Amino acid sequence: MAQKQEYLSKNQQIVLNLIEKAKGPLKAYSILYDVQKKGIKAPLQVYRALEKLIKIGKIHKIESKNAFIACNNSECEISKATAFSICNNCEHVKEIKNTKLSKYLSNFQDNSGMKYKKYNLEFFGLCKNCKLKQ
Amino acid sequence: MAQKQEYLSKNQQIVLNLIEKAKGPLKAYSILYDVQKKGIKAPLQVYRALEKLIKIGKIHKIESKNAFIACNNSECEISKATAFSICNNCEHVKEIKNTKLSKYLSNFQDNSGMKYKKYNLEFFGLCKNCKLKQ
DNA sequence: CTTAATTTGTTATAATATAACGTTTGTTAT
DNA sequence: ATAACAAACGTTATATTATAACAAATTAAG
Ligand SMILES: [Zn+2]
Ligand SMILES: [Zn+2]
Ligand SMILES: [Zn+2]
Ligand SMILES: [Zn+2]
Numbered sequence: 001m002a003q004k005q006e007y008l009s010k011n012q013q014i015v016l017n018l019i020e021k022a023k024g025p026l027k028a029y030s031i032l033y034d035v036q037k038k039g040i041k042a043p044l045q046v047y048r049a050l051e052k053l054i055k056i057g058k059i060h061k062i063e064s065k066n067a068f069i070a071c072n073n074s075e076c077e078i079s080k081a082t083a084f085s086i087c088n089n090c091e092h093v094k095e096i097k098n099t100k101l102s103k104y105l106s107n108f109q110d111n112s113g114m115k116y117k118k119y120n121l122e123f124f125g126l127c128k129n130c131k132l133k134q
Numbered sequence: 135m136a137q138k139q140e141y142l143s144k145n146q147q148i149v150l151n152l153i154e155k156a157k158g159p160l161k162a163y164s165i166l167y168d169v170q171k172k173g174i175k176a177p178l179q180v181y182r183a184l185e186k187l188i189k190i191g192k193i194h195k196i197e198s199k200n201a202f203i204a205c206n207n208s209e210c211e212i213s214k215a216t217a218f219s220i221c222n223n224c225e226h227v228k229e230i231k232n233t234k235l236s237k238y239l240s241n242f243q244d245n246s247g248m249k250y251k252k253y254n255l256e257f258f259g260l261c262k263n264c265k266l267k268q
Numbered sequence: 269c270t271t272a273a274t275t276t277g278t279t280a281t282a283a284t285a286t287a288a289c290g291t292t293t294g295t296t297a298t
Numbered sequence: 299a300t301a302a303c304a305a306a307c308g309t310t311a312t313a314t315t316a317t318a319a320c321a322a323a324t325t326a327a328g
Contacts, residue, residue, distance in 0.1 A: 009306055063197035085248050098244050110232055113262040114219050121255045128247040
């Protein structure tokens with residue numbers, strides 16, 4: 001479990017702080033808007049920070065939403081096995097921590113002869129709250 | 135297995151034909167370029183056709199690539215359980231048909247109380263061909 | 269036929285993401 | 299300390315992906 005220490009740069013830290021205190025996934029341009037007071041002025045500065053944070057597993061991209069969320073899984077230094085639950089009604093998103101699921105998918109093999117190094121899974125449905133209100 | 139007959143409109147049929155004869159996923163603006171000779175002139179005409187084709191399960195969107203691929207699975211009238219393998223080298227994409235996998239994921243439950251109605255899974259790795267060349 | 273629903277055509281614009289360039293800062297090895 | 303390299307930064311411009319808004323035309327259903 002030796003964890004590689006990663007020193008974040010100023011912009012990376014600013015962006016990560018924002019994403020970590022957010023309740024849900026954030027969009028790049030909403031991040032940009034929020035960090036302007038900290039001196040980040042251009043989209044590229046945000047996208048570069050996001051790219052690095054994804055690479056080291058601090059955040060993940062929710063592909064179906066083009067949005068970014070803090071990692072909720074201590075085993076995610078590199079984001080090579082991610083799963084999310086997404087509510088279609090309130091847009092609530094949560095990273096799924098489930099050892100059985102991640103083992104099943106990490107070991108998955110089909111007949112294509114392809115060896116998978118990475119996966120991303122997105123589940124959609126209604127969260128507990130929204131189910132009650134229906 | 136009663137299959138609901140869907141009559142496609144002109145634009146929908148044009149776009150579907152193109153996607154079905156393509157070897158891999160196509161991007162919206164590349165589709166637009168290719169169908170201009172058929173009279174489709176604007177992005178919206180393509181996006182509207184794509185939206186409908188997705189809805190009835192004739193095609194799927196590869197979220198990580200913003201690209202669209204023909205369905206390869208006869209059980210996919212509605213795209214509520216999709217899985218793809220994606221080669222990181224040659225970008226080859228294939229829809230995974232695997233009953234065990236789809237059963238496992240369709241029945242998946244975690245402790246969140248959420249009942250999932252839909253999922254999308256994308257596997258990444260090296261395809262057989264690209265593995266040999268390394 | 270009439271009404272409703274879907275699809276179309278068109279223009280404009282929004283939202284998401286990257287290219288290219290030169291500068292600055294941080295790390296590593298002599 | 300300083301040269302050499304890599305990473306991050308700042309900035310401007312531009313590419314790519316996707317939707318809003320509105321009116322006309324076509325198609326399905328009663
Ligand atoms: Zn994670
Ligand atoms: Zn909800
Ligand atoms: Zn399919
Ligand atoms: Zn390949």
